[in-house]
Amino acid sequence: METIKVDIAIVGGGGAGLRAAIAAAEADASQTIALISKVYPMRSHTVAAEGGSAAVTQAHDNLDHHFHDTVAGGDWLCEQDVVEYFVAHAREEMVQLEHWGCPWSRKDNGHVNVRAFGGMKIERTWFAADKTGFHILHTLFQTSMKYPSIRRFDEHFCCDLIVENGRCHGAVVIEVATGKFTFIQARAVIIATGGAGRVFRENTNGGIVTGDGMALAYRHGVPLRDMEFVQYHPTCMPGTGLLFTEACRGEGGFLLNRDGYRYLQDYGLGPPDPSPRNKAMELGPRDRLSQAFWHEKQKGKTIDGPHGQVVHLDLRHLGEKKLHERLPQICELAEEFLGVDPAHAPIPVCPAVHYTMGGIMANGETASPLAGLYSAGECSSVGLHGANRLGSNSLAELCVFGKVAGSEASKFARSVTSHHSGTLEKQAEDVKQQALGIITRSGGTERMAILRTEMAQSMEDGCGIYRTGTAMQATCDKIDELRERYRNLNIDDRSSTWNTEWLLAIELGYQLDVAQSMVYSAINRKESRGSHQRLDGYEQRDDVNYLRHTLAHYNGDAAPRIDYMGVRITKSRPGIRAYGAAGEKAEQERKNREAASD
Amino acid sequence: MTDIEKTIEIEVMRYHPEQDASPVFKTYRIPYASDQSVLQGLQYIKDYIDGTLSFRWSCRMAICGSCGVMINNQPKLSCKTFLRDYYPGKIRVEALQHLPIERDLVIDATDFINKLESIKPYIVPREARSLEQGEYLQTPEQLARYEQFSSCINCMLCYAACPQYGLKPEFTGPGVLALLHRYNADSRDGARADRMQIVNAEEGVWGCTLVGYCSEVCPKQVDPAAAVNRNKVNSTLDYFLRFLMPGGGESG
Ligand SMILES: Cc1cc2nc3c(=O)[nH]c(=O)nc-3n(C[C@H](O)[C@H](O)[C@H](O)COP(=O)(O)OP(=O)(O)OC[C@H]3O[C@@H](n4cnc5c(N)ncnc54)[C@H](O)[C@@H]3O)c2cc1C
Numbered sequence: 122m123e124t125i126k127v128d129i130a131i132v133g134g135g136g137a138g139l140r141a142a143i144a145a146a147e148a149d150a151s152q153t154i155a156l157i158s159k160v161y162p163m164r165s166h167t168v169a170a171e172g173g174s175a176a177v178t179q180a181h182d183n184l185d186h187h188f189h190d191t192v193a194g195g196d197w198l199c200e201q202d203v204v205e206y207f208v209a210h211a212r213e214e215m216v217q218l219e220h221w222g223c224p225w226s227r228k229d230n231g232h233v234n235v236r237a238f239g240g241m242k243i244e245r246t247w248f249a250a251d252k253t254g255f256h257i258l259h260t261l262f263q264t265s266m267k268y269p270s271i272r273r274f275d276e277h278f279c280c281d282l283i284v285e286n287g288r289c290h291g292a293v294v295i296e297v298a299t300g301k302f303t304f305i306q307a308r309a310v311i312i313a314t315g316g317a318g319r320v321f322r323e324n325t326n327g328g329i330v331t332g333d334g335m336a337l338a339y340r341h342g343v344p345l346r347d348m349e350f351v352q353y354h355p356t357c358m359p360g361t362g363l364l365f366t367e368a369c370r371g372e373g374g375f376l377l378n379r380d381g382y383r384y385l386q387d388y389g390l391g392p393p394d395p396s397p398r399n400k401a402m403e404l405g406p407r408d409r410l411s412q413a414f415w416h417e418k419q420k421g422k423t424i425d426g427p428h429g430q431v432v433h434l435d436l437r438h439l440g441e442k443k444l445h446e447r448l449p450q451i452c453e454l455a456e457e458f459l460g461v462d463p464a465h466a467p468i469p470v471c472p473a474v475h476y477t478m479g480g481i482m483a484n485g486e487t488a489s490p491l492a493g494l495y496s497a498g499e500c501s502s503v504g505l506h507g508a509n510r511l512g513s514n515s516l517a518e519l520c521v522f523g524k525v526a527g528s529e530a531s532k533f534a535r536s537v538t539s540h541h542s543g544t545l546e547k548q549a550e551d552v553k554q555q556a557l558g559i560i561t562r563s564g565g566t567e568r569m570a571i572l573r574t575e576m577a578q579s580m581e582d583g584c585g586i587y588r589t590g591t592a593m594q595a596t597c598d599k600i601d602e603l604r605e606r607y608r609n610l611n612i613d614d615r616s617s618t619w620n621t622e623w624l625l626a627i628e629l630g631y632q633l634d635v636a637q638s639m640v641y642s643a644i645n646r647k648e649s650r651g652s653h654q655r656l657d658g659y660e661q662r663d664d665v666n667y668l669r670h671t672l673a674h675y676n677g678d679a680a681p682r683i684d685y686m687g688v689r690i691t692k693s694r695p696g697i698r699a700y701g702a703a704g705e706k707a708e709q710e711r712k713n714r715e716a717a718s719d
Numbered sequence: 720m721t722d723i724e725k726t727i728e729i730e731v732m733r734y735h736p737e738q739d740a741s742p743v744f745k746t747y748r749i750p751y752a753s754d755q756s757v758l759q760g761l762q763y764i765k766d767y768i769d770g771t772l773s774f775r776w777s778c779r780m781a782i783c784g785s786c787g788v789m790i791n792n793q794p795k796l797s798c799k800t801f802l803r804d805y806y807p808g809k810i811r812v813e814a815l816q817h818l819p820i821e822r823d824l825v826i827d828a829t830d831f832i833n834k835l836e837s838i839k840p841y842i843v844p845r846e847a848r849s850l851e852q853g854e855y856l857q858t859p860e861q862l863a864r865y866e867q868f869s870s871c872i873n874c875m876l877c878y879a880a881c882p883q884y885g886l887k888p889e890f891t892g893p894g895v896l897a898l899l900h901r902y903n904a905d906s907r908d909g910a911r912a913d914r915m916q917i918v919n920a921e922e923g924v925w926g927c928t929l930v931g932y933c934s935e936v937c938p939k940q941v942d943p944a945a946a947v948n949r950n951k952v953n954s955t956l957d958y959f960l961r962f963l964m965p966g967g968g969e970s971g
Pocket residue numbers: 132133134135136137138157158159160161162165166167168169170171172173174175253254277278279280313314315316325326327329330333334364366475476497498499500512513514515516517519
């Protein structure tokens with residue numbers, strides 16, 4: 122097997138990976154960087170982000186507001202020093218993207234425009250129509266071509282990390298087109314492999330979003346943190362899960378039940394003003410909106426559709442002109458996939474899995490507990506999102522922490538000596554044999570699609586919008602069973618050229634490990650917080666016992682070992698998480714208290 | 720008959736370089752539903768009939784640009800082409816025309832990527848600006864001059880549509896020329912002269928014979944033909960200006 126030596130290896134070419142690569146290249150042009158991605162970088166799922174990216178921009182906004190929105194939005198499970206760093210650096214990153222050519226939507230005076238987003242007190246979401254992620258990704262990808270020190274390994278699939286003596290030394294990759302293995306030996310490794318939404322049945326994610334990097338770090342002893350927190354987005358396409366961005370509501374869209382009634386006012390999110398009011402009604406946070414859908418469904422107030430129960434996202438009152446200017450992709454999706462013209466009819470929507478708040482444990486500098494291993498983007502748990510992410514915070518996160526990861530990895534790579542590679546190469550050879558084992562062994566009887574479907578259904582049943590101990594236990598048992606059956610997989614394809622069945626099988630292995638970490642983390646959290654809501658006697662938030670992060674530790678064939686770590690609180694004590702008029706009242710009280718104690 | 724009992728036939732091009740001398744076709748019968756895409760049809764085949772079928776896909780929502788194939792002889796994104804548009808007829812799916820095939824429906828995209836890299840697809844600032852100075856000002860009108868061309872998802876459908884590219888693969892081709900124009904037309908950029916040298920070469924815009932089929936098949940209304948045309952006009956202008964102005968045609 123060929124060994125290629127580089128200073129920094131980045132696994133993942135989405136927004137976070139590309140931003141990290143550019144930061145590393147700018148930190149030290151003499152270092153060599155390998156940018157590894159299982160698809161061409163511009164196909165990464167960042168491409169699908171629609172709505173926008175948050176950064177304090179307007180004169181009447183400030184960093185404190187963004188901080189409080191994020192921390193309260195995360196139900197106080199955020200690392201507050203990390204949030205402070207994030208809000209302070211988001212704007213500079215958005216401006217940086219602007220300088221690199223991102224076609225941000227503009228005001229008449231030529232300045233960048235911002236829009237309202239759920240859970241954000243003041244409009245601060247930068248947007249490029251409703252294709253923000255697409256434009257950020259292409260801008261970063263094309264800009265990365267400027268830097269000769271970035272060597273891309275496009276369509277290379279990472280099948281393991283190489284770890285020795287408590288330090289990460291690189292990754293083993295498979296060239297998809299040929300099946301050729303390469304050991305990329307690196308002094309520092311950044312994982313930027315994105316989320317894991319595909320472990321659930323109905324989701325907004327692309328086929329590639331399978332939690333690979335999370336599983337790899339986890340298997341090498343790095344804990345996965347807060348994996349029970351999985352975000353359901355309230356407005357998705359029934360049947361496919363494709364997303365209708367929150368910007369639909371930011372621009373003024375309504376959510377209606379079967380009676381044409383704006384039902385969110387019944388869930389503490391009112392009053393129902395006719396035009397968008399920040400942090401109220403349709404601009405409440407996602408967890409609350411998805412929960413309200415669930416209750417409406419229980420009450421029989423939702424609408425029957427061919428793919429189950431739906432409510433209506435009504436954009437008609439925005440008018441054709443605004444819809445085509447601000448939400449062109451939404452119009453295209455509704456028209457082509459559903460045959461609905463949003464200017465003339467409401468769009469049927471339902472919640473679907475969207476985002477994994479948890480991920481690879483990382484400190485504020487993106488370093489994991491394993492020396493030489495960093496992570497950034499959706500795969501990483503740097504501590505920004507807590508128990509519920511606010512929409513438009515993650516695109517900004519990719520840039521802010523992608524950059525940190527790039528410069529930290531560069532610094533680390535400079536500080537360590539290169540390892541002579543004999544023992545590492547032996548390990549890499551073992552990795553290869555193990556990966557090949559999947560296609561060379563015979564006699565398997567389990568069909569991959571069946572295992573995948575059973576996993577995704579079980580995760581939806583046990584780890585949905587509302588959870589109970591009984592249902593979660595059933596999912597724990599199911600995932601344990603599926604991990605067992607996985608060993609008996611049957612693969613039709615035995616070739617080395619573009620063998621996607623083989624790679625899907627490796628991905629399924631990653632998914633099962635990640636799914637297991639999620640459900641075991643969930644069943645052990647005996648409270649309700651953010652996106653983790655229980656119905657079995659743990660309906661309240663319990664700060665005494667659970668104001669702490671869950672850590673899931675890999676435990677081989679057995680279930681993960683779960684323990685906890687504290688949450689860093691700097692300036693916001695846990696308070697009541699309220700929205701709409703109640704939220705405004707709570708905030709006023711908080712201010713009064715702070716003023717009194719100053 | 721309800722949708723549940725209906726089926727549809729998909730004929731898929733299969734090619735495996737390790738065992739086939741040339742592509743062959745295989746027909747599969749799959750369940751029909753009016754809201755199913757051709758991509759979902761291919762996924763059904765892979766999941767339940769033949770795991771060895773290879774094709775690219777990811778987003779399922781016509782934005783990642785992975786899933787371009789020929790469907791009944793037309794270049795299309797399989798994720799936003801629906802079975803209902805062909806039912807009860809047969810669907811024939813092939814790899815994108817004009818591009819080398821790696822296996823089954825997977826084409827080799829290297830040429831496109833190399834061409835993209837060759838045109839400096841990034842802003843070379845017309846004037847320097849620090850981050851502290853904030854964003855460059857750009858009015859909605861200035862944005863509108865290039866926005867459409869920045870919407871290219873690199874799906875390469877236009878390459879499969881372009882007769883010139885089929886004959887002469889050196890031709891830069893519609894998608895990359897649209898992206899070149901995207902940067903040239905951006906008020907923040909100052910590298911137009913450099914890029915026009917690429918365009919002025921024989922393989923640049925001059926390869927185009929104005930068929931216009933590229934714009935017809937583009938799933939994102941990028942209208943690459945318009946970009947090629949504008950570059951032709953600019954290219955001619957540059958050619959003359961070069962003799963008149965020191966530094967060559969910085970017009971525009
Ligand atoms: C439909 C949708 C809309 C969204 N809209 C918004 C929004 O408006 N605002 C917002 O802030 N957030 C939004 N989000 C969330 C946000 O877009 C994502 O969290 C973010 O883009 C993830 O970026 P990433 O760089 O971490 O990962 P990705 O972009 O998913 O990239 C992962 C990369 O890792 C590579 N990779 C993975 N596994 C391997 C492997 N085994 N070997 C090699 N390479 C591998 C992939 O090829 C890819 O390059 C949205 C998400 C979705 C799904």
